[in-house]
Amino acid sequence: MQYDVAVVGATGLVGTKMLEILTEKNFPVRNLYMYASKKSAGKEVEYKGKSYKVIELKKENILDKDIDIALFSAGGDTSLEFAKYFVEIGAVVIDNSSAWRMDKEVPLVVPEVNPEALKDHNGIIANPNCSTIQAMPVLKALSDRYGLERVVYSTYQAVAGAGIQGIMDLQNGLKGEKPKKFQYDIAGNLIPQIDTFLDNGYTKEEMKMVNETRKILSLPELRVTATCVRVPVETSHSESVNVELKSDFDLKEVFELLSNTEGVVVEDDTANLKYPMPLYVAGKDPVYVGRIRRDYSNKNTLNLWIVSDNIRKGAALNAVQIAEKLAEMGLLEGAE
Numbered sequence: 001m002q003y004d005v006a007v008v009g010a011t012g013l014v015g016t017k018m019l020e021i022l023t024e025k026n027f028p029v030r031n032l033y034m035y036a037s038k039k040s041a042g043k044e045v046e047y048k049g050k051s052y053k054v055i056e057l058k059k060e061n062i063l064d065k066d067i068d069i070a071l072f073s074a075g076g077d078t079s080l081e082f083a084k085y086f087v088e089i090g091a092v093v094i095d096n097s098s099a100w101r102m103d104k105e106v107p108l109v110v111p112e113v114n115p116e117a118l119k120d121h122n123g124i125i126a127n128p129n130c131s132t133i134q135a136m137p138v139l140k141a142l143s144d145r146y147g148l149e150r151v152v153y154s155t156y157q158a159v160a161g162a163g164i165q166g167i168m169d170l171q172n173g174l175k176g177e178k179p180k181k182f183q184y185d186i187a188g189n190l191i192p193q194i195d196t197f198l199d200n201g202y203t204k205e206e207m208k209m210v211n212e213t214r215k216i217l218s219l220p221e222l223r224v225t226a227t228c229v230r231v232p233v234e235t236s237h238s239e240s241v242n243v244e245l246k247s248d249f250d251l252k253e254v255f256e257l258l259s260n261t262e263g264v265v266v267e268d269d270t271a272n273l274k275y276p277m278p279l280y281v282a283g284k285d286p287v288y289v290g291r292i293r294r295d296y297s298n299k300n301t302l303n304l305w306i307v308s309d310n311i312r313k314g315a316a317l318n319a320v321q322i323a324e325k326l327a328e329m330g331l332l333e334g335a336e
């Protein structure tokens with residue numbers, strides 16, 4: 001089966017990575033359409049050695065096409081305005097923005113964690129937030145084996161999460177220039193704010209982690225809290241995750257369980273100073289977990305350190321994996 005694919009936001013950081021991953025995976029693309037805003041329309045974008053002209057994202061440029069999958073990474077407002085036209089022509093939209101993540105009619109999916117949710121889609125599937133995605137395969141495995149009582153996230157998020165301008169702020173900041181994207185210097189600094197503040201004192205990013213974790217794991221009452229921090233690292237988010245389980249565990253068994261979990265690599269050998277680090281995880285597909293240890297201050301509790309490439313598994317790769325899973329489950333129209 002082959003598919004007509006649209007990439008919406010094709011010139012952005014995640015859009016570019018989506019194209020790279022479609023290439024790496026040799027995804028069966030029949031026709032490819034690159035969409036972006038008026039500003040980028042007409043630019044040339046390469047895919048597998050062929051040049052494609054970027055199409056302006058507007059209704060009439062969508063309704064005249066026959067598209068099977070639309071991979072969106074162009075921001076929430078763009079998704080809210082244009083996804084419906086792709087749905088109208090029969091495409092399945094896989095959306096990287098936060099626009100529909102908490103909509104009851106929209107599945108929020110990490111393919112190795114809750115693929116069954118895809119069956120309920122109504123044309124739109126939401127890709128979770130990057131910092132949520134990377135914790136999911138690990139927490140799902142622990143949840144299935146021991147049950148989850150409470151999760152405490154503390155994140156160390158790379159500047160790539162804020163797009164190309166975030167990366168520029170770090171690179172230019174290292175040369176002494178002032179930031180344009182972030183409100184404070186990021187080079188040589190930490191910013192304990194990602195996205196805007198809500199009335200409850202949390203940031204939107206923190207509440208995304210709380211709400212998305214509950215939805216993906218189908219645990220609406222799970223006790224979850226998060227503190228999200230921007231760090232001067234280019235790519236890959238890191239997270240310290242404290243997990244209280246419903247039953248006690250044997251640490252060796254936890255190592256075994258996580259070593260056998262799809263999409264997860266255990267990198268934990270403290271005798272040889274082995275643990276995952278963002279610099280070395282960048283460019284890789286799996287979620288890496290290390291520093292796995294018992295939290296002696298609380299019953300049935302584990303401490304974990306989870307690192308993953310936020311542009312790959314945290315965004316573009318997860319979106320393409322959703323498309324692959326849809327195809328595998330026979331939920332995509334395509335052409336022989």
Ligand code: 2RA
Pocket residue numbers: 129130131157158160161162194205
């Ligand atoms: C960030 N989680 O790291 C966001 C991107 N979706 O800023």
